[in-house]
Amino acid sequence: MSSASQPAPQDSPQPGQSPEHPYPVRAVAIRVAGWIDKLGTVWVEGQIAQMNVRPDAKTVFMVLRDPAADMSLTVTCPRDLVLNAPVKLTEGTQVVMCGKPNFYTGRGTFSLRVSEIRAVGVGELLARIERLRRLLDAEGLFDPRLKRPIPFLPNTIGLITGRASAAERDVTHVAATRWPAVRFAIRNTPVQGPNAVPQIVEALRELDKDAGVDVIVVARGGGGVEDLLPFSDETLCRAISACTTPVVSAVGHEPDNPLCDLVADLRAATPTDAAKRIVPDAAAEQALVTDLRRRSAQALRNWVTREGRLVAQLRSRPVLADPLSALTTRSAEVDRARTAVRRDVTRLLQAESDRVGHLSARLATLGPAATLARGYAVVQTVPDHGDPQILRSTADAPAGSRLRVRVADGAVTAVTEGDASAG
Template identity: 70%
Template sequence: MRSVAIKVSQWIDRLGSIWVEGQITQINLRPGTRTAFLVLRDPSADMSLSVTCDPDLIRKSPVPLQEGSRVVVYGKLSFFTGRGTVSLRVIEIRPVGIGELLARIERLKALLAAEGLFDPRLKRPIPFLPKTVGLITGRASAAERDILTVAHNRWPAVHFEVRNTAVQGPTAVPQMLEALAELDGDPAVDVIVLARGGGSVEDLLAFSDEALCRAIVAATTPIVSAIGHEPDNPLSDLVADLRAATPTDAAKRIVPDAAAELAGVRDMRARSAAALRGWVDRETRALVQLRSRPVLADPLRELERRVEEVERLRTATRRTAEHLIRTESTATLHLREKLTAVGPAATLARGYAVVQRVNGKERHVVRSIEDAQAGSQLRIRVADGAVSAAALGTQKLGTQNTDAGRT
């Protein structure tokens, strides 16, 4: 055991002097002692380191050193073989001022921006009506009281899962990281709120911690950052899904106002009813206009007009047909008269006769004296009948035949 402790002490002694940054969590400065004891803590992790120094470094510091102060110390590590502990013996302590803190925050801001952690496309939407809200804030703080009061006044049914943590000092970041991981892993939590009242840059330094910013981006639950007042703008505001100007503003933005929503519903119902009544009135007027049109006011009027038109056409057609019949009848009568005038019956009525020579059953019209020789049997047709005769002789026109014929 002694050999191991001596070897470790010899190895640590070979290390050179180093600069270490941290936050003072404990100062033990006893009157009359030649050594002051301090404890430095990493703000982002649950790690600490024992520091020893000359008491004058603390007493003569240009900025009063107290628990919670951020410092940069220069010294050399020592290993105490008797207790088996490591301590940092420092010979210089430099308080970290506001300017240095702001410069470091700006460098971290530029780094996170370059990695795209501020991209609006990474922002998750806040649910309209969360059933359970996770709240990370200081114990019995004004921020917690404001958020709970305003949220329950706006929406009494909302439920909160509150995790009280340190919001400044060396333990703030580890506690907030633990609470954030716990709420993010709870499936019942719909949104998480990081809340703190206003304060100085040093007071709000925990909310610009790199580990906390990356945890906010990695969370699966939407996160609202409500840190300080309107001018305060820690890095958690930039990586969160929603930035609220104050804790009260956060309560207003995560839950709707029940009275306002009910008023909105009533207004929408009234507007919908008015719109429906207006539509019914328009359609009613349109139906009245359609019913007032002649075709619907008197549906049979068009049929009657068509009946009258059909009757008129039938009368015109009948009149035209009768006129055409009369015209054709007159023409036919004239043709009949003409045909009668030139026909054999009319000729016979005027005193003419048709002479036929009878030869057995055959009859031949006598057209010449050659067709009726003396002794031929003749049939003479006159207007009112026929006469049978015999040819006694023939006589040519212009001569006198000595053979007189008689019937």
């Protein structure tokens, strides 16, 4: 065969691109460390979740947590940097760090080597809370029309608070004192620090899914701005807004106003105030029922007395005191009216009878019978066919015409002989 038909030789694979030519672990670690080393320095903000300061160690190991998400970074820094920090660094402190990403090839771990630490001041925290407040307000999370009504008498109250805290004691004690039959579904979570927000959100979702829970109370005692910072977290505020169960915020004291107060369906000034506003006072309600029964009974008695007085007034009126007197009076009036009508009708009939008599006499005087009685006669021609006709002219009765002559006591027939004036 010719060399043209021979397959072209393939290039040998690069290291790490096939199972036959793998990279050793050290090569991969060195390459990853080189890539990460190219990232340079970066500023990062978060809360210190863990801090390990060994007395004889020059390096401090910390875990920096994102308060709005379940994410964290391992941080290393010189011991002197922690000791000379602008504020005392403890777990839960909000800080801003400048560091360089670093990959330790020996253990294959990633960390942030910090070279500068700055504390987040109260003014900056308040400014961030204000910006978040405006954002949530623009989205409508504070709209009063979205607030769900609190049930009058909840069967089970979901309570999210710190373990064995004064807030838990205040809510449960005051609520049980006011309504002994009240039940609680308590979820103990951290109420400050880096782990507070995710655990509170998880407890909130768990209680919201429980169909037996009628209202959820998020309670915590007072504290500084940093202590109450989790309750102004965007994740927690959105979780409260997404709940279908009414949520009561009882965080801090009266002057404190975290953002969860604005998102919740009801804001209570203190945990004690929350218990008073969601659970009715059994003694006060019983007193109210007793007072309402007394007032309703008194109102009913007053109504019966008023109606009895009205009936007595109606019965004392003349029309009811002697009901037949009105009939008697009207009966006499009816009799007088009937007499007057009868008299008027009789007079009218008499007058009309006289008028008819006069008219009859005049008619008899002017009628044909009276004229005939005075000697006149009515002459009619009697044709062979047809009805008799009044004779009005001699021309209508030529000789030989048959005539009918009516006189006062009857009628006679005659035959004409012609016109008498002609002879």
